[in-house]
Amino acid sequence: MGELRYTEDHEWVRIEDDGIAVVGITDYAQEQLGEIVFVELPEVGDEIERGAEAAVIESVKAASELFAPVSGTVAAVNDALNDEPALVNEDPAGEGWFLRIDTGGDGSLDGLMTEDEYLRYVEDLG
């Protein structure tokens, strides 16, 4: 399993051994959003572009989006979030994953942050 990479919008992505990218939001993001009460996921088979909206996240306070950190085809979504959106708060980097993207072998992570870089980035946000 590859290591996690991070976006400035607080998504994480991990390229699995089979080349599929797993995507979720970071612990910082779930903390900022507060209690998540609804998640809208894309359909399996949807084509998504890096940087485009891939999912909608609604907390008690507000709506926000998950932006795709890589381009490709949606290979799977975490249906458990439909009934238990709180999994994103409880385990954002595990059970609270959002979707798997088949990058067609072009899973470039250029420009994404390493964990150390991301932690420094979050620290600078205050």
Place this chain on the structure above:
Amino acid sequence: MTEPGPPPGGRLRGTPLHDWHRANGGRMVEFAGWEMPVQYRSGIVAEHLATRRDAGLFDVSHMGRFRLRGPGSEAALRRVLTNDAATLAAGSAHYTFLANDRGGAVDDAYLYRFGADDFLLVVNASNRARGFEWIEERLEGGVRLTDESEALAMIALQGPGSERKLESVVPAGSLPEARRNRHATVRFEGGDLVVARTGYTGERVCFEIFAGAERIESLWTRLAAAGAAPVGLGARDSLRLQAGLPLYGHELGTDPEGMEIPIFANGLARFGVRRPGGGSEFVGRAALERQREALARLARGDAGASAVLPRVVAPIAVSGGRRPLRAGQKVLHGDVHAGYVTSGTSVPTGRDDAAGRPEMRPIGLVLIDSALRFREDDPARLRVLDARGNESDAAIVTGNL
């Protein structure tokens, strides 16, 4: 929530409890020029439930507090407020509005009477400067109007366990009579507090407490130590919304189309506007009397009154879905545009789900065609559209508490 920009100079204001909030896990946000906690570490849902089940503690010192003293005070307040200050006894408080000539709200407010010539008016944080000017411009003689918002701090303690907690920090038997809107001066640590049985959560046992800014942190920390849960602006909003209470900028003021909302579009207007027949004149009187009459006609099924009150506020609940409602979303009845969501969120039902988490449901307040609001044959089935074109089924309900 109404969020005008920060005050001139760009610096946000902080209440006397600002440092306490920061040191105790408050997540600070900008609100109406103030830096205030939206929540603490426990989160909005836990804070909401703590208030419903035991006691929530709220810093509301960002609200505006004006004192009116002098022999002309009562007469001045009778002219500028919609409720009748002459009917207010010392030791009582009532809901009221600052209305304009069209019967729209400049603000909604709470008026507390301390004596024959001594009143305190609490207004929304976002309207503090405007409200002060509005009153000042309409004063005649014999009134001293002062802005006490800095010198006098204000907190709220709300929920079924709040009385016991408050009793543990003040002298026995000193709380005001157990009736809504009563208030009393209470000793605390060698000084005086004003304790009022008022609130903005829908809780029957409720207190708002005024104390000198230098004394408020001690009172706050002692109430927190007695078990009252600090609650931020997030749950303050979800609690009032569940109780169906209006918020200026949402259910009062202007609607999403920029049209002024008549005060009587809100059911609470019945308690905040004096009945016709009294002798005294006040700003907005003619328009408000037309609105009151129109509301009564609508309630009798006379749709002809909808010219005066085209849309009114009503609580709705979503059937089935989990997507929270949000202010600004369009409401349809069939395919007809019937109004807007003015406030929306998801609130805990009070039950737990299978995994032991609080179960949540989407609720809101809508500004909706008045004919729909009062039809009795068929409880109006509504469709709420969000900005992405998603649709939720909803219905008008009698309440969401």
